[in-house]
Amino acid sequence: MIYAIDKMAGYAPALFFAAFIITFIRAAIIVFMHAKSCECGFRRDTYSVTHKLRLVMLQGFAFALCLYGIMSLVGFAARSELKSAIAEAREGKRELWIDGSKAPQPAPYLDALDDMIWVMVAHHSRPIPPTIELSLVKKDSSLTVHLQPDSDRSNELWVFFPKYKTTKDNDIGRIYTSLLLEYRPPSKNGRN
16 A cells, blocks of 8 residues: 555655646636626625635645645655564564675664654755665565765765655655764765
């Protein structure tokens, strides 16, 4: 089911734009129709027009809120899958691989992943290359996350979950660690 939701969420930017345009077109039509009816001598109730405009704006807002909820649901599912895989790795059912090499001491890396926080409103930075690939591998399956360093904060890594399109393009959280310094380029100010 989450794949169907993810597929629907893939169209969210286009749907946001369409909802925005349609809302304002409908509002313009209501205002135009009211103005036309007043010109022709028909008396229209101003309350009715105001009520219709509020309803149109509310519908547009509700639609946008639903799309945001769908995208958040995919992110929540990704974070839950990652937490389950981390628990399995702690139990010895999965191995941790970093950029294709098995991690000799996975516990600190698992602790860092487990301490991931979801940032709803972030500071004005972006993820930058290179991508660090962490895989939690067991016999029959593998779960991969991509980590990208923050453009401003040297100890911050953005976490992406490439299993779903929504979480491949949008981060599922941030971790704060200095464990992966050898996988990151130097920051703009020369410090890591």
